[in-house]
Amino acid sequence: MTGLFSEVFLSALLFGAVTAAIPLLLAGLGEQMSEKAGVLNIGIEGMMLAGAYLGFVGAFYSGSLWLGFLTGAAGGVAVALVMALLCVRIGLNQIVIGIALTLGLEGLTALLHHFQFSRSYPRLPAPNPTVIPTLADIPVIGPAFFKHHLIVYLAVALVFAMGYLYRRTQLGLNLQAAGDKPAALDVAGIDVIRTRTIAVLSTGALAGLGGAYLANVGAGLFIPFITNGAGFLGIVLAMLARGRPVWVLFGALLFGVCLSLTTAMQVAGINIPTDVIQMLPFLAVMIMLVLFGRRASLPAALGIPYERGAR
Amino acid sequence: MSNASSSPADDIVTLEGVTKRFPGIVANDSIDLSIRPGEVHVLLGENGAGKSTLIGMLSGLQQPDEGRILVDGRPMPIASPRQALALGIGTVFQHMMLVPTLTVAENLLLGGPWWQRPRTEELEARVAEISKSLGIAVKLHARVSELSLGEQQQVEIVRAMVRNSRLLILDESTSMLTPQGIEELGALMRRLVEQGLAIVFITHKLKEAAAFGDRISVLKLGRKVGEIPPERFRALGEQEIISEIVELMFGRQKDDPEAAERPVASVHAEAAPLLQVTDLTVAATDNAPGLSSISFDIRPGEILGIAGIDGNGQKQLAEALSGQRAAAGGSVRLEGTAIEALSVGERSRRGLRYLTDDRLGEGTVGTFPVSINFFLKQVGAAPFWRGGVEQRAEIDRRAAELVREYDVRTPSLKTPVARLSGGNIQKVLLARELAEGAKVVIFNKPTYGLDLANTLASRQRIRDAAQSGLAVLLISTDLEELLSICNRIAVMANGALVGTVANAEDARTRVGRLMIGLAA
Amino acid sequence: MSIDTAPTVNATALDATSGVAARRDILRRLLMTLGPILAALVIAGCILLAVGVDPLAYYGYVLEKGLFSPLGIQQTLTRMAPLLFLAAGLIVAFRAGMWNLGGDGQFLLGAVTAAASAPFFVGIMPAWLALFCAFVIATLVAMAWSLVPALLRAYQGVNEIITTLMMTFLGTSLANVLVKLFFRDPGTTVPQTRTLPVEDRLPRLFDTTITSGLLFGLAAIIIVHLVMTRTAFGLKLRIVGANPRAAVHAGLGVPGLTIAVFAISAGLAGLAGAVDIIGVQGNVRADWNPAYGLAVIPAVFLARMNGFAAIGFVFLLSVLSIGGESAARRLGVPNHFTLVLVSIVLIVLALAEYVDHRHNQSRKA
DSSP, X not given: OGGGGOHHHHHHHHHHHHHHHHHHHHHHHHHHHHHHTTOOOTTHHHHHHHHHHHHHHHHHHHOOHHHHHHHHHHHHHHHHXXXXXXXXXXXXXXXXXXXXXXXXXHHHHHHHHHHHHTXXXXXXXXXXXXXXXXXXXXXXXXHHHSEEOHHHHHHHHHHHHHHHHHHHSHHHHHHHHHHHOHHXXXXXXXXXXXHHHHHHHHHHHHHHHHHHHIIIIIISSOOTTTTTTHHHHHHHHHHHHTTOHHHHXXXXXXXXXXXXXXXXXXXXXXXXXXXXXXXXXXXXXXXXXXXXXXXXXXXXXXXXXXXXXXX | OOXXXXXXXXOSEEEEEEEEEETTEEEEEEEEEXXXXXXXXXXXXOTTSSHHHHHHHHTTSSOOSEEEEEETTEEOOOOSHHHHHHTTEEEEOSSOOSOTTSBHHHHHHTTSOTTSOXXXXXXXXXXXXXXXXXXXXXXXXXXXXXXXXXXXXXXXXXXXXXXXXXXEEEESTTTTSOHHHHHHHHHHHHHHHHTTOEEEEEESOHHHHHHHOSEEXXXXXXXXXXXXXXXXXXXXXXXXXXXXXXXXXXXSOOSOTTOOOOOOOOXXXXXXXXXXXXXXXXXXXXXXXXEEEEEEEEOTXXXXXXXXXXXXXXXXXXXXXXXXXXXXXXXXXXXXXEXXXXXXXXXXXXXXXXXXXXXXXXXXXXXSBHXXXXXXXXXXXXXXXXXXXXXXXXXXXXXXXXXXXXTOOOSOTTSBGGGSXXXXXXXXXXXXXXXXXXXXXXXXXXXXXOOHHHHHHHHHHHHHHHHTTOEEEEXXXXXXXXXXXXXXXXXXXXXXXXXXXXXXXXXXXXHHHHHTTOOO | OOOOXXXXXXXXXXXXXXXXXXXXXXXXXXXXXXXXXXXXXHHHHHHHHHTTOOHHHHHHHXXXXXXXXXXXXXXXXXXXXXXXXXXXXXXXXXXXXXXXXXXXXXXXXXXXXHHHHHHHHXXXXXXXXXXXXXXXXXXXXXXXXXXXXXXXXXXXXXXXXXXXXXXXXXXXHHHHHIIIIISBOTTOSSOBBOOOOGGGSOOBSTTSSOBTHHHHHHHHHHHHHHHHHHBHHHHHHHHHHHOHHHHHHTTOOHHHHHHHHHHHHHHHHHHHHHHIIIIIIOSOBTTOOOOHHHHHHHHHHHTTTOHHHHHHHHHHHHHHHHXXXXXXXXXXXXTTHHHHHHHHHHHHHXXXXXXXXXXXXXXXX
């Protein structure tokens, strides 16, 4: 049992937790923005897949991880554009279109991957970490938290940037109004459709980035269905976080630790099915909901398309 | 143009031959209107007269199909709410347009350029200046959901001022206010026009039109049927103006149709009460006041009115009686039997009926056909369901009867009820709640938002119900309504009954005194 | 939360009865459905062309293998059995306005329960009773699995989308744990449950390989449809779905109805799993998850939550997936293409409905 808690093991475990948490964090932050503005984005899994595929393609052909992140985000935005057109502009049912997009992108990315990479299964080289001086030398914590790719620190910084955005800026006010009382935003002279479109496209960018990270940094390759429900986890995180980005971070880390633990236990050769550990975060959240389940404070107009003049 | 004495150049906004069509109806038919600084221009008309559509076009929510709108004498399409604001047109809508989860300050800041930081200090200074000159105070840092409707309305007026509006449109702004609140709004409007603003004041109450207006335009079925310009307005007395308006609107009666006779006291004082409420208490929640120790009796044939400012617990009282809201204590007896522990459905089956004020929100299922909506509270009951199976023929037969009996104007029994007008939806609700077995009926604001014809018809239904021996609890914020049909009027404030007066000659003053916190 | 179901539900149209108008309406709906499907086939064909596959050859092959070959049609009809149960469960939930997105977890737990209990019961009682008992237990387990989301929604107002999604993740893992740790067949090296002998499974129809589960599935969805449209219970659920506040006002016991909806919906999903195991698979392998639950949601939406239309769409879905699986082996087009096709059909159909709606409105004006 001593091996289980050795320094190396612990820091590897935490390192893995951060790696696993980042896609969830980005997806959760993205979903949160859509939901704040009143759009329930079930298509986020599809956006992540688009991001993962295009992110991988971009990084693979250009040789640059950053270009990969860019193409990944662009892929997410492309899918979000469809969502924005269908659900925000012309007001189709958000659950129907969201599920359609998720299924469609699952199929499409698997199909493209099959014709492109299924013989070679190419891998990307391991990413160069950005080592934060001095902090990285702290035992256990240093290698776990301060030897990641630069994008990881940026993602964490984004949490606080989003918090600032929601509480302190005009755009934050507009987003909240678009979700809670869109008609009030409209008569205040702000275009509700445009505000929600901005939110959905940002969701696409964040989800796409999350997908790209998953493929390029987390796995180093693209495989069909690589997101494996990460988008849906993002939805869960966003709804539980009640509009606060920091809570998304905490939630993502909790899930990340459990995901990392499953890998670690396999490596350590411990004979418990990984499924047991995979259940832990959900179990924790469900128990929390049962114990403290108050009315979820979701935006009043969540899921309802806005039409000017309709009551 | 209806008014040749001054040129359109004086107008802030001029409408020329404006027409707007919706599927099946012409909402506005070639309307001319001139709106000037320093004037309260009253737009008067019944529901469906086209007032809201007109406001929609002035505030940029809708575009005219024909005709043109001139701003400062120049043709100027108002393509969006943003443009309306930029042109100096501010609107206070009938349904409040504030975000409940944001603070007052944040609501006032809404609409600034998105890349900017909200300019809070600037706003505070500006609001202080405005509230000083208008004599109203707004709590900038309170959350809107914590404000009363009257306070919210003041916030909306301040918002229009913050945005330098030259034209302020008030859409049915008095429907949620107390008599005192209405007086205050009237005085506020006067101060605003004295500062050089133009005000468009929409109402369907004749008295308000006569009391607050400088100029009155009367709309009827989408057309403008007449205008009383300021010169003529000043020359006439209140009663003369009212009878002139009535003539314009209805073309028949000469006096105020709302001023009906006092009810005939047909209550047998010795009869046992049908409904006895003793010390009914409800705990307050985040967004609703509680009830403290409410007690009253209603005898067969009696109409007890509940007066009071909206939001003082009237809805909570109705819901606690109907069983929709849990009571913390006290007893409710129907014909002497305690019912406070029974469910909503069971109370209804025993004859306690609740006609809600929220017709589409909870009274009906908008997408369901008219026929089914008649029986929403009887789902599963014979003869409309047998062994749990729907008896469609039976439902349609009875629904057709009710449609005739209550004069519901509907294209067919299958029409989704939400497509009917408010008045016709109310008839469906009346038919449902007064259906066989009713003993006690609670009416919550039964004429809110209805036009005059439907208001009068609804009041007659309530009188008839009492005549036939039912006990009636009538909750209303319209004092005239209560005075015209109740036997007794109780006044509610802060979740308690502060007094009850018999509806005699002096009832108006006594109820008024109770409402402002004095002894009757 | 409130989700606008306007584009998909039209309660009044379902109550339409008058003959001619109804027939014209059905014809229009058929047209409105087939047109978009055709358009979707064309769009998806373009994708095939882009990856260098002849779309006509592909579609022809899918139709042949999924519909026109004796073996294919039998496989298709067999595949329909679990999908019909799932669709029936979703119809109940969606019409009552409850977004049970936890179908896969409920399905898998039903499947594992059936796989674990059926071989055991077969050993101690007559086969028909054994299968019956296995069905009942599978249903009960799936129902129990929905209890927490149901209670949270009914009494705490906790959004069921998150809770059912979480329960489906949990259920998927739990099913694996059960297979690997508790019900593992000691006789095999791969982790899987004991296999139900072919002769003890649900009988096949006549001389075909079609499972009789198909008949149960058809019965389930038709009963659900009739209950939802013709009975007081169904009307109550539809009131809760269309306007929950009106349901409270009308004196309906909303919490009780909510729990009933979840129980029925999850129970049917559990039955779907049991039917698939007892009728077709015979055992559950570890990490087996066909994800039927998510796949059926589009079919139910496309059918506008009408039971009879759902049968048609489930059939279509089965043809596509069986044909697609064959095509994957022969033409080298992965069967994931079916997902793309379904997704495009869904989007084009939703668009067509929108355009039709707008057209109607402008005609009335």
